[in-house]
Amino acid sequence: MSIKQTMKTTIALLAMILGSSALAVEEGEQLPSFSLANIYPGQPTISSAGLAGKTLYIDFWASWCAPCLTSLPLYNEMYHKYKDQGLEIIAINVDNPIEDGLDFLEDTPLDFLIPSDPEGDAAEMFGVIGMPSSYLVGPDGEVKLVHMGFRSGDMDIIEAAVQSALAGN
Template sequence: MKRTLAFVLLLITFAASATSAEKVDSPQQSLEQALSAQKGNVVYIDFWASWCGPCVKSFPWMNKIQQQYQEQGFTVISINLDADEMNAKQFLQDNPASFAVIYDNKGTIAKHFSIQGMPTSMLISRDGVIKYRHSGFFTDKINKYEDEIKQLLNSSSTTLSKNITNETHNKTHNKTKRGNHESE
């Protein structure tokens, strides 16, 4: 529950940081729109740059998982951090993407999420919570990455909602039993 609240607050703060002077299709707005369009789906967000060696290896895998799990409510959104968009476009000619690409040449989104290395990925559950975060891409961990995706795809929003409702009920009930004194 705390992680969900933290993620929602993070997005609100992120949205509020976009000023009206920014153009309509700022990277932040592009990400917000992309995430909004994928509400209820599992989303794999990948931060990358053209100079990143492991990114070359991750793109074929991301294309594969996008194709493989799309029908089950999964999508990949990538965020490019090249200062010069032409470098990213050249990279994409050599390494085509079958998923959304957002250009963040000033690194605003990356700073917001404290991205430290390339690539960095975040796996978001159907209820909008960041469940997994990975720095780097390692081919010997592909099975682990896919297991995490499958786990989140097999979690239904209904189950998660029921768990949150039950947690809230239990906390309220326990709080009442303790005379409204909470302890950790």
């Protein structure tokens, strides 16, 4: 193998390795398909296919993430406010061990769907760059809003986006 060929092979190999990291899901893109176990043992698996045609608010959270814990009870209120209009909230828990997430849920019961992603497979697929990260998805499967972090006042932005997505139903 010539030096030129070796260089080409090296560059191609490096490009492959560096390019293998997942790209983040952005607004306007289609929702990646996922299928995750329910955090509650014995409950059915939660998959994107089973939620097709609904307005989804997908949130990645963990028990060690303080802003996540602030946001979840507020999402529960939002869920009760808009569930009759077709809103479905899926709060994907990334705790490993899962028991850490379940301990929080024991004190703070939430009424929406909570899948468990202890290995971070879905988080990697979505290209989560911070915790919490959330994605509002329209009934057509298009990502309408990507929201990272949770600060006071963020709920207004999120609720306005949810209302807009539901109006398009």
